[in-house]
Amino acid sequence: MAECGVCYRHCKISEGGFGFCGVRTCRDGKVVPDNYGMLTSIALDPIEKKPLNRFYPGSRILSVGSYGCNLRCPFCQNYQISWSDEVTYTKREARYVSPEELAEIAEDQKKNGNIGVAFTYNEPLISYEFILDTAKLLKQRELKTVLVSNGMADVDTVGELFEYVDAMNIDLKGFTDSYYEELLKGNRQMVMDFITEAVKHSHVELTTLIIPGENDSDEEILELSQWIASLSEEIPLHLSRFFPRFHMTDRDATPVDKVYHLKSIAEKNLRYVYTGNC
Template identity: 65%
Template structure:
């Protein structure tokens, strides 16, 4: 048996087993990224779509996704590649893209305003080895590397990759342990520890999707924004917060989209502590 050390789950795996995330396995007694180089999506996006509004605004970035995720959000927008049976089938047939090939593709789109590569769509940290190998090459070619993540990873993983990461958008999905445990199957503490460390090393913006009846309380937002402000003071930098509107999808079609007035009100609450607050999907 071998224990995966990427996130709080520490999956104990036998040879050939697949971890909870669907993206890690054991080969020759060693835990490796089963999804290494297996690309499920590639698109040239405005940087603001990540969303990163305060990192080279107006530029474009090559977005790349693989498959696998270590959370189980019932409102997932990319469940088909994150944790579906289709993702496992895709894994068997996908052609591997090397870090060198991905960097060359990014360089080919520089004339279209591309500044680098964003690892997104699924959870990139469950295959952090591919992120690391690609980001090292990208830095050599003066390309930026962006991570769009749920922040559910050990600090040892962050320590490996962060010297090569220029910016992150990290989901802070809510601010209670109950929400993370019951709805997402995650660890709020691990996400918060990851964010607190990442802010020390690169540009970080945060996103919170507001789910009606779940994480939409004003007091919760007040506590969250106060915590973020504490990080700002400690690190001498602003941390933009994106407060985003939920739409019914996947396994969460039992409620309406978030009331736009609620999103705007929570943004007002967040601005009691934070200078830079955006509203999304409104």
């Protein structure tokens, strides 16, 4: 048995077993990512789709995903590859791509405007070892490494990544402990600590999905934006519109006017606030 240090759960994993994320497993007494190099998705995307609006705007980036996640958001739009009890078929269909091969693909796609690799779609930090190995090769080729993450990772465990990651979009999904703990099965403080460290090392943009009746009050968005501004008022915040899906179909999509109203609230503290899915 071994203890995983990636997130706040510190799962104790028996030999051959898996942690909460469905990915980190114990082999020969050591915790390793079962999905190392196993890709379920690959696409050349506009950088703005990550979303990153202020990092090489107008460029494209090779976006790759695997499977597994250490949260359980009931509104997940990629649940087929994120929720551990949903990924059986997807896991079978995943293809192994080595760090060297991925770096070569990224290099080849320069001709199509590619600037690097974005690790996205599922939660990348649960297999941070693969990101680290790939990012070192990308850096040698003067290509960028981008993370799209929920940020729920221990900086002491994944901290070496900060030297190699050029940009991140991190979800700050809400600003109450009850929202994180009861709805998402996560830990808000760990996310805040990760963001606090990340902004010291790379370009960071944040995303909050606005869900009716959950995290859409003026007070919460004001407090959230004040905290971001305490790090830097230059950090871009994306406020995205929710659509009912997966396990959360009990409410309508977020009204567009509501998203724009909350944008005006956040702009009291932040210089760059963007709306998404509107």
